[in-house]
Each structure stands twice: as structure tokens, then as C-alpha cells.
Amino acid sequence: MTRTTLAFCLGLLAFSPACNKAGGGSSIPEAARQEAKTVFDTRCVTCHGPRGAGDGPGAVALTPKPRNFQDKAWQGSITDSQIETIIKSGGMAVGKSPAMPPNPDLDAKPQVVAALREHIRSLAQ
Structure with missing residues (x-):
């Protein structure tokens, strides 16, 4: 393998979604996902809204407004x-x-x- 080919392959790996996950792409147990859903539904939805658009009922009184997780540029x-x-x-x-x-x-x-991070990422899709 040439040095250029190796550099290209390493560059592709650096931008692979699995490489950007905490724990090097390790899988998240279903129990953790369920707990994260409960946390999101009870803590985050108040300001960020159920779909993460920053439009929860608590957002009305906030300045600056909560982050819109659907914003692909921010993501x-x-x-x-x-x-x-x-x-x-x-x-x-x-x-x-x-x-x-x-x-x-x-x-x-x-x-x-x-x-939770995985869920936040999924909201922009």
C-alpha cells in the first residue's frame, strides 16, 4: 500500500460516524437507551421540545432560546x-x-x- 493510499484510508476512517462516538463506537446497551429516553422526556423536552426543535413549553421564557437539535449546521x-x-x-x-x-x-x-448524545444526533435526520 502506498503512503498516499494509506493517508487516504486513514482520512476516511477519521470521518467515519463510528469514530466520532464516545467509547470508539462501542454499542450502547438497551437499558441505557431506555434511561436516556426517560431523562430526555423528563428533563430536556421542557425546553428543547419533544423533537428537539428548541420549542418546548419552557422555551418561551428563555433568552437565548434553547438549542434546536434539528439544525444540521449546528450538528x-x-x-x-x-x-x-x-x-x-x-x-x-x-x-x-x-x-x-x-x-x-x-x-x-x-x-x-x-x-442521550446519540438521540440528540438522531434529531437532525
Whole structure:
């Protein structure tokens, strides 16, 4: 294999969706996905809305408005790691709105955080 071919193949791998997942693309257990769904439905929907459009009932009173997870430009501008940091540490941790609260109880649940991130990513499809 030539050096150019090797570099090309490595470049393709770097942009592979599996490489951008926490844990190197490891699978997320169904129990973690179910817990993530409960977390999203009870915590996130209030501001981000059921489809992640930033139009939940609590969004009316917020400035700035909650992130629209359906926005493909935003989805392309943020890494999985950044999404997971925001989920766990809140908006202030990354220089964003303090209205996005931290979820410190999820620090000990990396698979649930990964499932939440996976769900957030799915909302732009």
C-alpha cells in the first residue's frame, strides 16, 4: 500500500460516524437507551421540545432560546465530546447559556450520556 493510499484510508476512517462516538463506537446497551429516553422526556423536552426543535413549553421564557437539535449546521459544528460535556456540565461549562443546567447525576452514567448524545444526533435526520 502506498503512503498516499494509506493517508487516504486513514482520512476516511477519521470521518467515519463510528469514530466520532464516545467509547470508539462501542454499542450502547438497551437499558441505557431506555434511561436516556426517560431523562430526555423528563428533563430536556421542557425546553428543547419533544423533537428537539428548541420549542418546548419552557422555551418561551428563555433568552437565548434553547438549542434546536434539528439544525444540521449546528450538528456539523459540534463534536460528540462537546455534546456530552454540555449534557453533564451544563451550558456555562462551555461558555453558553447558564439556562442549560448541569446534570451531575449523569457523571457516573457514561452509557446513558452516550445514549442521550446519540438521540440528540438522531434529531437532525
